[in-house]
Amino acid sequence: MKPKNILLVEDNISDIGLTKRALQKSHIVNQLVVAEDGLDALEYLFKTDPQTGQTVNELPALILLDLKIPKLDGLQVLRRIRADERTSRLPVVILTTSSEEDDIAQSYDLGANSYIRKPVDFKQFVTAVQHLGLYWLVMNEPAPPKKR
Numbered sequence: 001m002k003p004k005n006i007l008l009v010e011d012n013i014s015d016i017g018l019t020k021r022a023l024q025k026s027h028i029v030n031q032l033v034v035a036e037d038g039l040d041a042l043e044y045l046f047k048t049d050p051q052t053g054q055t056v057n058e059l060p061a062l063i064l065l066d067l068k069i070p071k072l073d074g075l076q077v078l079r080r081i082r083a084d085e086r087t088s089r090l091p092v093v094i095l096t097t098s099s100e101e102d103d104i105a106q107s108y109d110l111g112a113n114s115y116i117r118k119p120v121d122f123k124q125f126v127t128a129v130q131h132l133g134l135y136w137l138v139m140n141e142p143a144p145p146k147k148r
Helices: 012-024 038-046 074-083 101-109 124-141
Strands: 008-011 032-035 062-065 090-095 115-116
Touching: 008 012, 008 038, 012 032, 012 124, 032 038, 038 074, 062 074, 062 101, 074 090, 074 101, 090 101, 101 115, 115 124
Parallel strands: 008 032, 008 062, 062 090, 090 115
Antiparallel strands: none
């Protein structure tokens, strides 16, 4: 069985590169799909085939979501993810530089599974990604889809 994708919602090119390197260094083989703004993230998650009405992309195993992204911010994206039954149970980890108490509280209020401040040091970042991968992609039992 092929590993499911990880959706990284991040607009900073340096952080995208760091995340890719950290995943490789952590031997996480899941393909990384990058959305550079909130609209791209929602397009990836909810795009449907006009002929069949079926979702085009396979849902990711994990969403790493930055809060400070263009077009729609991370909190708006999280709100939309949690509002749709197809994505309401997907693990969403906020991965951001913000340490503002309001951002943390709102993220959890909207249903974030975890809130992690991006470490500035690469070694710390690799360690954080290793722990994320081990927990969310290996140890965690994913929630079944909601029954209609």
